Amino acid sequence: MxxxxxxxxxxxxxxxxxxxxxxxxxxxxxxxxxxxxxxxxxxxxxxxxxxxxxxxxxxxxxxxxxxxxxxxxxxxxxxxxxxxxxxxxxxxxxxxxxxxxxxxxxxxxxxxxxxxxxxxxxxxxxxxxxxxxTAGSVMSTEYATIRPDMTVSEALEHLRHVAPQRETIYVLFVVDDQRRLVGVVSLRELITAVTGSRVSSIMRREVISARATADREEVAALISKYDFLALPIVDENDVMLGIVTHDDVIDVIKAEATEDAQKVGGVEALELPYLETPVLTMVRKRGLWLVLLFVGQMFTANAMSHFENEIMVALVLALFVPMIISSGGNSGGQAASLIIRALAVGEVRISDWWRVVRREVITGLMLGGLLGVLGFVQVLVRAWFSPQEYRGHGMLVAATITVSLVVIVMWGSLAGSMLPILLKRLGLDPATSSTPFVATLCDVTGIVIYFAIAIFMLRGTLL
Amino acid sequence: MxxxxxxxxxxxxxxxxxxxxxxxxxxxxxxxxxxxxxxxxxxxxxxxxxxxxxxxxxxxxxxxxxxxxxxxxxxxxxxxxxxxxxxxxxxxxxxxxxxxxxxxxxxxxxxxxxxxxxxxxxxxxxxxxxxxxTAGSVMSTEYATIRPDMTVSEALEHLRHVAPQRETIYVLFVVDDQRRLVGVVSLRELITAVTGSRVSSIMRREVISARATADREEVAALISKYDFLALPIVDENDVMLGIVTHDDVIDVIKAEATEDAQKVGGVEALELPYLETPVLTMVRKRGLWLVLLFVGQMFTANAMSHFENEIMVALVLALFVPMIISSGGNSGGQAASLIIRALAVGEVRISDWWRVVRREVITGLMLGGLLGVLGFVQVLVRAWFSPQEYRGHGMLVAATITVSLVVIVMWGSLAGSMLPILLKRLGLDPATSSTPFVATLCDVTGIVIYFAIAIFMLRGTLL
The missing domain is CATH 1.25.60.10 (MgtE N-terminal domain-like)
Known part of the structure; x- marks a missing residue:
């Protein structure tokens, strides 16, 4: 238009x-x-x-x-x-x-x-x-209040006058002489009530409210839980300070989802939209994580160098390192992103951790089995075409890859699902257990698991 | 409580x-x-x-x-x-x-x-x-309508009667004899209007509405853009069919963010909450992606086997493969998650692609430089402690690692940021360019880039 x-x-x-x-x-x-x-x-x-x-x-x-x-x-x-x-x-x-x-x-x-x-x-x-x-930082001070001793028609008359300056007149907050919040009435209830009755007789006295110092996320959760149009914000004496309205909640929920997505992606949350963030800020917010992950990844070189002798004897083992460790990282990333989001929307709580463990162990074993079969076939085919690389032990190498995949994928699923829950338990943001963090963890541990299994299975044959 | x-x-x-x-x-x-x-x-x-x-x-x-x-x-x-x-x-x-x-x-x-x-x-x-x-699947049929020829007081009287059965009476839809939507009035406007005036004189005639067949996401975007309490849903003749209210939007926005988070994490979107999804469904939704990524990762073994001779001569090169390729994948994952979310909330449009390219190339080069310096130091330290691995060429290997990191991190940032925009341009969901997908792409290409740079820089010395 x-x-x-x-x-x-x-x-x-x-x-x-x-x-x-x-x-x-x-x-x-x-x-x-x-x-x-x-x-x-x-x-x-x-x-x-x-x-x-x-x-x-x-x-x-x-x-x-x-x-x-x-x-x-x-x-x-x-x-x-x-x-x-x-x-x-x-x-x-x-x-x-x-x-x-x-x-x-x-x-x-x-x-x-x-x-x-x-x-x-x-x-x-x-x-x-x-x-x-905080709630105080997002609240509006333009709300409509009425007194408990007003009649319904007095209250409606009052509203007619103040309507233009108020953010909403569809929820009316009933306050006493000290502006303490004592009740709440919806305009719908006011309109359908008998005109002569008092506000105090139709108002609801148990009011859901939040403190001005509360987290804006908490306020958004309350409004979304109760489907409110507006939530009253009060001080420690229940004196009314402002309201947060339904449309602000949408902004908060979007902002929180963006923050989580950035953290899960391994970026410190940005304060401004992507295109408005200065490049140097961007480098700082991404660089910090990249450096941490890089330091973590240095251990993959360390881990591999411990198995230099094995690699020297059977170079073929080294070729599968990226494939095997990234499979663990991928399944871990899947589990982490599922659990982080489920925690954010309240589908999973900390107390559900054992149910999650059982689900992830079973899921991880099945997924690992699936990849294990593919890995087995792949190695056999490769061994068929270049038998010298495998020195006649293609079948054994294939079995090693399969077992490694099952163990590492299961371990990845378990680690990826438990990290967010552990972080939340420690009072930290679960979204910090970013996908690349889980992947790095799985990379380092995966190398150790893979070569340990290889040494055990190939001793006396290829190694 | x-x-x-x-x-x-x-x-x-x-x-x-x-x-x-x-x-x-x-x-x-x-x-x-x-x-x-x-x-x-x-x-x-x-x-x-x-x-x-x-x-x-x-x-x-x-x-x-x-x-x-x-x-x-x-x-x-x-x-x-x-x-x-x-x-x-x-x-x-x-x-x-x-x-x-x-x-x-x-x-x-x-x-x-x-x-x-x-x-x-x-x-x-x-x-x-x-x-x-669709909009039709989330709409409610309990809305309040009034006629254009009603007076304000007649309209208010009408509302008093129907209020209990309507989902909202705060937005009133004005319909003609054929129930075609011809205007809209808020209860606030009705209450502050002169009681004798006609609805037709105070209603707004340009009404924002959506078709019942429209995507629910589109409806949520409209309500969130205009801060509406309710959006009217009409058929192709503008006949009113229902409304979607503000509280439904919160659910839609949360559901869409969850779907995106799952896709970005490399999981096909789940229809049910995590704990309610049957394990077999979970295996299917995760297995499909894991298998695809695994097949992609098979190419890392292929790519590495092309450089078997180089690895045989300088085993030390193989030790850094996971660290280098995952750095590309991490920076790519960061860029992808930033752009996917920015596209989802409308901060970045397809037409911004060139601005994104410039930002990501600069950011990628700076991040790559940062990791390059760290890599350089790391290799020198390692070479100091085990000089035989490097056969006296520690400085050259360190330089190779540094150059590879700069190129691969820049390439990762660029690929990770462009993939979501490309997918959106093709009419696909940008969230499908999941972090593990970007990582796998960076792994395979990273190995080739790394060994190409190594062969070029180390020819005649270590190789």
């Missing part, structure tokens, strides 16, 4: 007259939703975007601004006059405004404070005190 | 009398939210859970049932009488009911149909016609 409008918008922007511009922009954007206007702003050149933004109707301007990313918001902030900027910032929902201020450098922040109305300035400063990642 | 109640609930269940049980259960569960009652049912032994469930107040029973997983719902279905079951099924929200029927085996489904009221039976059958994964 926005792409269809683009030529017309560009035409309008070309007309120099501000009044004509404002009129045509108003006509063009009338039926567009804020998210679409934001998309439109993103597709325009920066100068045109600023022009269009200024020509927008004030309320549309605020909503479209909220749908932009932090980087784009910052760019606009740098190019708007104090008047436009002040009205946009005042009009923003309190959580989005706090996000922007948290993102901006100190100097820009100080420059913006004077443009804000006193109430909004205090609001931002209070919200900025909450640490990133 | 539920765990504190557990002893009391168990006490109540022990009393044989049904009336006493119902009373104490009503008292205990009065202030509990449906999600918590569901948790309580899960912690009880199955027989106790059935008892408790039957003793619940009918409305609570329906809501608690909806919060249970499909497996638990099925177990309860098998143990409830026709009366209880019929009322629970009739009372369920239409999308949850359709989910259950879709999950149940054909025989169980046929047994349940007669217990449903006619309207609900037709509703289930209609919803079951939509294929799994």
């Amino acid at each position: 926005t792409s269809l409008l683009l030529p017309e918008v560009k035409d309008a922007l070309r007309s120099g007259d501000e009044k004509i511009l404002a009129e045509s922009v108003a006509a063009l954007t009338q039926e567009l939703l804020a998210a679409d206007i934001a998309d439109l702003l993103l597709t325009l050149e920066h100068d045109d975007a600023v022009k269009l933004f200024k020509a927008l109707e004030p309320r549309k301007r605020v909503h479209a601004f909220e749908f932009l990313g932090l980087e784009e918001q910052e760019k606009l902030v740098e190019n708007l006059g104090a008047d436009t900027l002040g009205s946009v910032l005042d009009g923003m929902s309190s959580d989005d405004r706090a996000d922007l201020f948290r993102y901006l450098p100190e100097a820009a922040r100080e420059r913006l404070y004077p443009m804000l109305a006193q109430a909004e300035r205090n609001d931002v400063k209070r919200l900025l005190e909450f640490k990133e990642g | 539920t765990s504190l109640l557990l002893p009391e609930v168990k006490d109540a269940l022990r009393s044989g009398d049904e009336k006493i049980l119902a009373e104490s259960v009503a008292a205990l569960t009065q202030e509990l939210l449906a999600a918590d009652i569901a948790d309580l049912l899960l912690t009880l032994e199955h027989d106790d859970a059935v008892k408790l469930f039957k003793a619940l107040e009918p409305r609570k029973r329906v809501h608690a049932f909806e919060f249970l997983g499909l497996e638990e719902q099925e177990k309860l279905v098998e143990n409830l009488g026709a009366d209880t079951l019929g009322s629970v099924l009739d009372g369920m929200s239409s999308d949850d009911r359709a989910d259950l029927f879709r999950y149940l085996p054909e025989a169980a489904r046929e047994r349940l149909y007669p217990m449903l009221a006619q309207a609900e039976r037709n509703d289930v059958k209609r919803l079951l016609e939509f294929k799994e994964g």
Whole structure:
């Protein structure tokens, strides 16, 4: 839809007259939703975007601004006059405004404070005190409260007045004189209730809430568990501080899944989107893990050099090292990614560890058996074509490969599944047991297992 | 909270009398939210859970049932009488009911149909016609509609009556005589509007909607983009069929992230939670990938056997094979997991491929350089302690390792980042370029690159 409008918008922007511009922009954007206007702003050149933004109707301007990313918001902030900027910032929902201020450098922040109305300035400063990642840092202070002694019709009348400034009016928080949270009513319940009855008689008193210092992930879990529209955030005295709404949860859940995916992939979690992360930051976040894994991998050279004599006698053993150890790493990576995700969504708990062990041992043996058969056939075929490499012991080498595969794949599945559970038990993030970490572990141990089995099975024959 | 109640609930269940049980259960569960009652049912032994469930107040029973997983719902279905079951099924929200029927085996489904009221039976059958994964398969048919010619107060009065049977009344869909969707109004707008004005004068006419045949992922993306409470689902004539609500989106987003994580980990996506997936299914879903990767890894043995002569002359080269090729695989895995996730959340598009190439080449060279330095030092140290292995050419071997690491790590980053983009360009799922797949690709190519560089650099000296 926005792409269809683009030529017309560009035409309008070309007309120099501000009044004509404002009129045509108003006509063009009338039926567009804020998210679409934001998309439109993103597709325009920066100068045109600023022009269009200024020509927008004030309320549309605020909503479209909220749908932009932090980087784009910052760019606009740098190019708007104090008047436009002040009205946009005042009009923003309190959580989005706090996000922007948290993102901006100190100097820009100080420059913006004077443009804000006193109430909004205090609001931002209070919200900025909450640490990133806490419920307080993602909450909005624009919620609708009612009193327990109001009648239903009084409460509805009150809502009619405050509705435009509240992020949601579909969940109403009942507070006492000290603004302590004493109950909650949904607008649905209010609308279907007898108009003369008191709020206190229809409100639910057991309220699920979270502390402002709680982890935002915890808040997301509560909202997702109960299918809430909004979760109240309170201080240690149950005094209401703000709300976190359903749409923020989607962002949190996406962000957490991204963080986990990056950690599982062996990258320290990035704070910014991929294309916005400076290359040096990227090198640091990936380099740390790569170096650790590299140091781990140095042990594969050590492990192999212990078996130099065996390799010298039967070079053919060395040819299968990558294939065998990576099979262990692959099955371990599979198990790790399954368990990490299952822990993240709560399908598996720490207490399930024994059930996981049994499943993985059985699965690992079956998978190892499968690969073992393939390995057996492969070695026999190779031995058929170049018998001198095997010095007449093709069958024995094939058996060695098969046994090694079964043991190593089983061991990989077990190690890969237990590491995330162990990390969680130690209070660490299970996603840290990244696939490459599991693979490296399996590589080093796999070499030892493989040559130990080879020495045992081939002693007196090939070795 | 539920765990504190557990002893009391168990006490109540022990009393044989049904009336006493119902009373104490009503008292205990009065202030509990449906999600918590569901948790309580899960912690009880199955027989106790059935008892408790039957003793619940009918409305609570329906809501608690909806919060249970499909497996638990099925177990309860098998143990409830026709009366209880019929009322629970009739009372369920239409999308949850359709989910259950879709999950149940054909025989169980046929047994349940007669217990449903006619309207609900037709509703289930209609919803079951939509294929799994489509918008139609996750939509609910319990939405609130109003007419364009209603006044605001008529619309509010209408809502008061239908509220209990609708999944949400906070978004109102305006339909004409043919039930075609012509507009949308939020309850917030309705409440703040002048009571005498017509719905047609306050409704927004440009409605964002989706077809019932659209992918559920697409629907989730729309709801998440616009921060909607509910998205209308229509047929090809714009006739309203249902809605998908904000809480369903969270489930879809979680499910998609889980699917991606499994694919990236080299596992075909599971349909059931980890612990509920039968071991044989697990073996099939993992075995297919493991076998493919194993076949790929067979080429490492082939590749190495081409360099048998070189290895024979300089066995030391073989010792570093696992370390070098896995460094390429690790950096490739990092790049792949970053890009797969960035594509999934829309941070990177196919058209960004050239920007990604430049970033990955620079990042890869820097990371390769970092590992190269470490490799150089390592080889020199090893050569110092066992000079006979290196036959006086420690410095040259160290340089070979360094150059190989730089090239292979850069190549890994490039291949790992381009594969997901290429897959997406071909219309395939980028998550299929799993970490182990990238690692295997890097293993085989890495061996060739390594020995080619070694032959070039060591010719006439060590080789």
